[in-house]
Amino acid sequence: MITRDEVIAALDRVLDPELHRSIVALGMVGSVAVDGSRVAITIKLTVAGCPLKAEIQRRVSEAVAVLPGVEGVQVGLDTMTDEERAGVRDNIIGGPRKDSPFGPDSRTKVILVASGKGGVGKSSVTCNLAVAMAEAGYSVGLLDADVYGYSVPRMMGADRQPVMMDDLIIPVESHGVRLMSIGFMTADDNPVIWRGPMLHKALTSFVTEVFWDDPDVLLVDLPPGTGDVSLSLAGLLPSAHVVVVTTPQLTAQRVARRAAAMADRVELPVVGVIENMSWFIAPDTGARYEVFAGGGGAALAADIGVPLLGQVPLESDVARAGDEGLPVVAARPDSAAAKELRVIATKVAQAVGLARVTG
Numbered sequence: 001m002i003t004r005d006e007v008i009a010a011l012d013r014v015l016d017p018e019l020h021r022s023i024v025a026l027g028m029v030g031s032v033a034v035d036g037s038r039v040a041i042t043i044k045l046t047v048a049g050c051p052l053k054a055e056i057q058r059r060v061s062e063a064v065a066v067l068p069g070v071e072g073v074q075v076g077l078d079t080m081t082d083e084e085r086a087g088v089r090d091n092i093i094g095g096p097r098k099d100s101p102f103g104p105d106s107r108t109k110v111i112l113v114a115s116g117k118g119g120v121g122k123s124s125v126t127c128n129l130a131v132a133m134a135e136a137g138y139s140v141g142l143l144d145a146d147v148y149g150y151s152v153p154r155m156m157g158a159d160r161q162p163v164m165m166d167d168l169i170i171p172v173e174s175h176g177v178r179l180m181s182i183g184f185m186t187a188d189d190n191p192v193i194w195r196g197p198m199l200h201k202a203l204t205s206f207v208t209e210v211f212w213d214d215p216d217v218l219l220v221d222l223p224p225g226t227g228d229v230s231l232s233l234a235g236l237l238p239s240a241h242v243v244v245v246t247t248p249q250l251t252a253q254r255v256a257r258r259a260a261a262m263a264d265r266v267e268l269p270v271v272g273v274i275e276n277m278s279w280f281i282a283p284d285t286g287a288r289y290e291v292f293a294g295g296g297g298a299a300l301a302a303d304i305g306v307p308l309l310g311q312v313p314l315e316s317d318v319a320r321a322g323d324e325g326l327p328v329v330a331a332r333p334d335s336a337a338a339k340e341l342r343v344i345a346t347k348v349a350q351a352v353g354l355a356r357v358t359g
């Protein structure tokens with residue numbers, strides 16, 4: 001015979017998919033009724049129409065169905081009251097909010113991904129590094145700070161709005177990465193036309209009002225160039241490291257130097273250069289083409305005195321996977337680009353002092 005306590009113990013091992021806490025501890029378990037071998041459970045969702053309700057229902061029903069003596073599980077859904085939701089918010093952040101969760105005492109390694117100009121593959125590289133690090137076992141946040149040219153939601157296949165818990169924004173999780181982007185807040189055809197102060201306010205709230213939950217690493221997709229956004233973020237993320245993405249072209253390398261100069265000015269260390277679109281291997285003949293000849297990655301790295309962390313080939317899979325919302329390291333893990341991106345992710349992790357994941 002199954003007991004109510006055994007059911008609760010099983011439910012205690014079920015984590016909310018976005019809050020990563022036990023649903024019991026979060027107060028999401030409403031009623032539990034045991035009738036012989038049949039169990040009926042009511043789960044209180046934090047918000048009505050919670051986008052993850054099917055996933056939560058599945059986790060609950062799986063966790064209980066495997067218990068010996070259980071033959072049927074019924075999972076009903078309810079919604080928390082405002083009061084209960086406020087309780088969850090206090091529970092997960094444990095008291096009043098800090099100004100920036102990524103201050104000097106933070107355990108999170110922050111990595112700003114910068115480039116001189118657009119179109120070099122900065123966002124593609126950032127998304128792939130994020131997924132590679134998540135696959136390696138790190139908890140990963142990805143902040144899309146490219147407010148005018150945001151592309152992270154599309155590349156990560158995340159097309160829903162974040163859940164709000166009172167004043168707390170719960171990041172959208174996709175491919176194991178916690179995401180925040182201005183793209184979640186604006187309709188597709190609405191250009192973002194914010195200027196300095198508005199921009200600073202938005203970025204501040206993306207850092208301070210989002211429940212990042214002290215991840216191992218926070219990757220930030222910076223806008224191209226060296227503008228207001230980078231300066232705002234440097235203030236909000238004082239212990240950040242910078243990685244610069246460039247293509248082999250010498251012109252790209254020259255503008256990329258300005259990104260490194262920006263990092264210098266705000267006193268953030270550049271830990272390395274990633275060259276993207278380094279060459280193209282013809283799939284039919286195996287011939288290698290230097291499409292953007294120039295050796296820009298190595299030249300830039302030598303110029304600023306940091307390592308060249310890797311060279312990612314030009315592959316149609318990278319572009320296609322990005323368009324399909326599944327970064328290439330997950331979509332085509334055996335492709336040359338995916339392999340190189342995983343090596344780069346390991347080197348970046350080492351360079352910023354991320355502890356190796358064990359177990």
Ligand SMILES: Nc1ncnc2c1ncn2[C@@H]1O[C@H](COP(=O)(O)OP(=O)(O)O)[C@@H](O)[C@H]1O
Pocket residue numbers: 115117118119120121122123124125151276277312313314315316317318319320322323337
């Ligand atoms: N290694 C690559 N191989 C093929 N296409 C790529 C590669 N890297 C990026 N792309 C494509 O190039 C375009 C620009 O990349 P994106 O990541 O958006 O650049 P950025 O963020 O620097 O503007 C996108 O269409 C993307 O899919």
Ligand SMILES: [Mg+2]
Pocket residue numbers: 122123124146149150151
């Ligand atoms: Mg981009």
